[in-house]
Amino acid sequence: MMKNLINILGVILVTAILFGCENDDTMIMNDMVLLSGTYMQEDQMGRPAVNTVFVSSASKDMFNVTIPSEQGANYQSMFQTNLMALSPAYANEGDTNALGLDAATFTGVLATDVLNVSLDGPTTFYDGTNVLTGRNLTDDVITVELLLIFGGEDFSENPGLSDDHVDANDKPFSASFPYLASPW
Amino acid sequence: MKKLTRVFGIGVLALAGVFTIAADHIDAPSVQGGSSDITDFYAFQGANTDNMVFVANMQGLLSPESTGDAMFDESIMVEFNIDNNGDYIEDFVIRAVPKNGKMYVFGPMTPGQTGLSSTLYVKASENPLAVDITPYGNNAITASANGVSVFAGPRDDPFFMDFAQFTQIIGGNAKSFNNPGVDTFAGTNVMSIVVEVPKSMIGGTGTINTWVESKRKQ
Numbered sequence: 001m002m003k004n005l006i007n008i009l010g011v012i013l014v015t016a017i018l019f020g021c022e023n024d025d026t027m028i029m030n031d032m033v034l035l036s037g038t039y040m041q042e043d044q045m046g047r048p049a050v051n052t053v054f055v056s057s058a059s060k061d062m063f064n065v066t067i068p069s070e071q072g073a074n075y076q077s078m079f080q081t082n083l084m085a086l087s088p089a090y091a092n093e094g095d096t097n098a099l100g101l102d103a104a105t106f107t108g109v110l111a112t113d114v115l116n117v118s119l120d121g122p123t124t125f126y127d128g129t130n131v132l133t134g135r136n137l138t139d140d141v142i143t144v145e146l147l148l149i150f151g152g153e154d155f156s157e158n159p160g161l162s163d164d165h166v167d168a169n170d171k172p173f174s175a176s177f178p179y180l181a182s183p184w
Numbered sequence: 185m186k187k188l189t190r191v192f193g194i195g196v197l198a199l200a201g202v203f204t205i206a207a208d209h210i211d212a213p214s215v216q217g218g219s220s221d222i223t224d225f226y227a228f229q230g231a232n233t234d235n236m237v238f239v240a241n242m243q244g245l246l247s248p249e250s251t252g253d254a255m256f257d258e259s260i261m262v263e264f265n266i267d268n269n270g271d272y273i274e275d276f277v278i279r280a281v282p283k284n285g286k287m288y289v290f291g292p293m294t295p296g297q298t299g300l301s302s303t304l305y306v307k308a309s310e311n312p313l314a315v316d317i318t319p320y321g322n323n324a325i326t327a328s329a330n331g332v333s334v335f336a337g338p339r340d341d342p343f344f345m346d347f348a349q350f351t352q353i354i355g356g357n358a359k360s361f362n363n364p365g366v367d368t369f370a371g372t373n374v375m376s377i378v379v380e381v382p383k384s385m386i387g388g389t390g391t392i393n394t395w396v397e398s399k400r401k402q
Contacts, residue, residue: 028314031283032306039261039399041300042220046395048207048343060212067299068265068395069272112272114393115227119236119383123228133391136228137239141207142345160360161353164346170370171340176231178324178335178378180239180342184248184371 041065046113048125048141053086053149054079054110063113072112079107087149089157097148098155099131106148137173137180142166207343209244219243219257220398223374224343227394230380235331238264238278238381240396241374244341251338251373252320256282259401262377263302266292266394268387273298276386280336280377287336287377288312292385302399331382339376341369 043064045051055063056078066074080103084090090103097106116132117123123134126144135141143163150158171181209223223244230237240262246254261281265274278291279302290312296303306312315327318337326335346365352358386392 027284028286031286032288032312035281035283035288036304036306038402039263039302039304040402041397041399042260043208043212043215043222044395044397045208045211045222045225046393048224051208051211055212061214064212064215065300067273068267068393071272112393114267114272114395115225117227117236117392117394119387119389119392121229123236134228135226137226137342140344163363164350164361165363165365166344166346166367169340169342169344170367173342177237177326177333177380178339178376179237180339180376180378182324183246183251183320183338183340183373 044113046115047110048135049145050110050113053145054082054107056082068112068114072108074111076104076108076111079111080104083107083149087158089152096153098151098153099148138168140167207345209343215398220260220400222262222396222398223341225396226342234383235380236383236386238379238394238396239342240264240280240377241339241341241343242377242398243375244343244372245369246338246341246373246375248371248373254320254338254373254375256287256317256336256375258282261302261304261399261401263397263399264379264394265397266386266392268390268392270391270393272393277302278379278381279304280334280379282317282336285317286314287317287334288314289332289334289379292332292381300399331385333378333380335376335378337376338373341372341374343369345369 051060051063059078063075084103089095096102115135118133122130123136124130125132125135125139125141146162146164147155151162173179173181207224215221222240222242224241226239228237243254261279264278266276267273268275274295276292277295278289280287280289313327313329313332313334315334315336316325318325320338324335326333344367346361347368349358349361349365
């Protein structure tokens with residue numbers, strides 16, 4: 001600890017000497033040094049709405065501090081129970097969603113809450129062709145998830161529950177960095 | 185429909201009127217409404233298709249009136265995690281920490297340790313990318329170096345959903361969504377961190393698994 005402190009102070013001193021105590025640089029370096037420390041996890045997120053929909057109330061905080069490599073083993077069964085309660089058709093023998101995944105397989109994918117993202121092509125939650133290759137700002141992720149939960153094998157089941165009919169953002173996105181629309 | 189009510193009814197009641205809100209807005213008791221509450225996460229190919237863009241949104245449902253007072257919490261690190269070998273353990277991280285009006289962004293880099301705890305030991309050689317946090321009402325302030333671009337500040341919440349009707353359905357007061365629906369998140373803002381990096385810095389090719397974390401300084 002003391003050694004770290006000495007190292008940090010040494011860095012400041014050296015920086016001050018090297019850069020002739022230029023005020024802005026020194027101030028920024030001091031601010032940077034203040035960032036040093038240990039940070040402990042409180043929240044995490046991969047795919048949209050997964051914790052909200054599939055994790056039971058009493059487990060939501062724990063899910064947020066379970067590392068992804070351990071989420072599948074700890075939560076797949078809870079996810080499957082909650083999915084089948086939501087959408088009872090999954091209990092039928094051989095029932096799948098439009099991805100061809102039955103309740104166990106689908107929740108096996110979802111329980112590890114990460115976004116799968118392609119580095120080689122289009123990135124989208126689902127665009128009619130590509131599935132789970134990223135998440136674009138324009139992707140209607142809630143309708144995709146509702147379809148996969150309620151829509152059955154061909155998206156035709158439970159039409160009243162499988163689309164919230166809000167298909168786009170309330171402000172257009174920018175084609176260039178930082179992409180998100182200015183605040184209201 | 186009754187089962188639907190039962191599953192969600194528990195969560196809604198437990199929050200005493202504060203609903204659990206998708207996508208990750210107010211998702212769990214410990215973080216809901218606080219400065220570490222992640223509302224949403226996006227990862228998509230940049231306008232330059234050699235780049236990948238990561239977006240973390242925090243502190244959802246800010247009204248325009250309250251957005252000017254909204255601030256990033258200086259005790260909260262936002263960490264983008266990237267696994268590029270399929271074991272769901274981060275191989276690269278991008279860390280963003282605010283201080284005195286600037287957002288300092290470190291990486292992409294290989295983390296010294298993986299998991300729930302992150303230690304940041306800032307040395308002069310780290311050379312993070314610093315960007316002024318864009319004040320409410322200003323045009324977006326961005327900074328770029330070595331192919332990495334960063335932005336931090338208030339933005340329109342890009343998430344859209346008829347969450348109000350969803351709660352009616354799960355509350356047993358409605359049997360279906362309306363057509364057209366109403367975007368519950370229309371007209372609200374979030375605090376955003378946007379980082380664009382060359383794909384070559386995070387594995388170059390193939391499929392990555394990525395997630396975002398908020399971590400509090402101890």
